[in-house]
Amino acid sequence: MRLSVVVPCYNEEAVIELFDAATRENLDSLPIEYELCYVDDGSSDGTLERLRKIAAEHPATTRYVSFSRNFGKEAGMLAGLKEATGDAVVLMDADLQHPPELLERMLELYDRGHDQVIARRTREGDRPLRTAVSKLYYRLVNRWVDVELQDGVGDFRLLSRPAVDALLSLPEYNRFSKGLFSWIGFDTVTFDYGNVAREAGETKWHFGALLNYGMDGLISFNNRPLRIAIWLGLALVGVAALYAAWITGVAVIDGVDSPGYVTLIVAIVALGGLQMVMLGLIGEYIGRIYYETKRRPHFLVKETNVPRAAFRSEGY
Numbered sequence: 001m002r003l004s005v006v007v008p009c010y011n012e013e014a015v016i017e018l019f020d021a022a023t024r025e026n027l028d029s030l031p032i033e034y035e036l037c038y039v040d041d042g043s044s045d046g047t048l049e050r051l052r053k054i055a056a057e058h059p060a061t062t063r064y065v066s067f068s069r070n071f072g073k074e075a076g077m078l079a080g081l082k083e084a085t086g087d088a089v090v091l092m093d094a095d096l097q098h099p100p101e102l103l104e105r106m107l108e109l110y111d112r113g114h115d116q117v118i119a120r121r122t123r124e125g126d127r128p129l130r131t132a133v134s135k136l137y138y139r140l141v142n143r144w145v146d147v148e149l150q151d152g153v154g155d156f157r158l159l160s161r162p163a164v165d166a167l168l169s170l171p172e173y174n175r176f177s178k179g180l181f182s183w184i185g186f187d188t189v190t191f192d193y194g195n196v197a198r199e200a201g202e203t204k205w206h207f208g209a210l211l212n213y214g215m216d217g218l219i220s221f222n223n224r225p226l227r228i229a230i231w232l233g234l235a236l237v238g239v240a241a242l243y244a245a246w247i248t249g250v251a252v253i254d255g256v257d258s259p260g261y262v263t264l265i266v267a268i269v270a271l272g273g274l275q276m277v278m279l280g281l282i283g284e285y286i287g288r289i290y291y292e293t294k295r296r297p298h299f300l301v302k303e304t305n306v307p308r309a310a311f312r313s314e315g316y
Ligand code: UDP
Pocket: 007, 008, 009, 010, 011, 012, 041, 070, 071, 072, 073, 076, 092, 093, 094, 095, 097, 198, 202, 203, 204, 205
């Protein structure tokens, strides 16, 4: 049994060596072969130097790939999955928020025949507002989206080789992994672990980024939002028809004298706003088509210790 641990890193110089040491210690105690596949996602700090050093110290068990710029965590995970050669792959964050002690548990569940072993974090220690917003978001998303997304379930998981190959067979440019993991299916098992704070360095998720991510979750999987636009439009036509009938009735019975300035302004502004939102929604889908049709590589590699012949990535 050979395990690959895939680690996307972006400006993680403060923790990467700690992570490496802690993870190796755990892996060494397990009865398996392993490799660590680091992906430097265009870091602007000393992450790459650290990776070179780690690779020099452990040449047989370290692979690293360094991107030409920051392509985002999704691209990092994809590159890692492509480079991984193991029978199973674990995706981990570099900041030790995914405790390496859990690897043993994951392997145990893998041995029992599960293809996806998900470690779900509890939200203890998170700010209550953030927790509440997340809960609400997941309820909303699960109502809309075809695949099931779970609160607290992130990228920390073990994937069997068939599951990895299934993921790699999805060529889309816009990758919303949370959904893709769920979309591929396979025998999945989930266990919980206590929330851990980041060891050092800082999170790359700020409010705007979270908002964008949330939007991606809503539109990455189907065209249900467009459907909603259609229903909303029809509902409005219905309301307008009723209102027209009422106004006509009043005019016939009481004679014509209806100032209606406020009604007019409100109707114009509300409808204008709604049309903008719906246009934006359509634009968002078209934008996605635009990106997909360009067929650009997901990432570009500037440096790696994987021999060129063995390198399976695009854009190198
Ligand atoms: N990451 C990355 N590219 C990015 C942003 C983040 O590879 O553009 C990596 C980061 O180095 C870390 C993991 O993704 O290993 C999770 O990032 P972070 O800890 O900032 O997210 P959080 O844990 O706060 O959700």
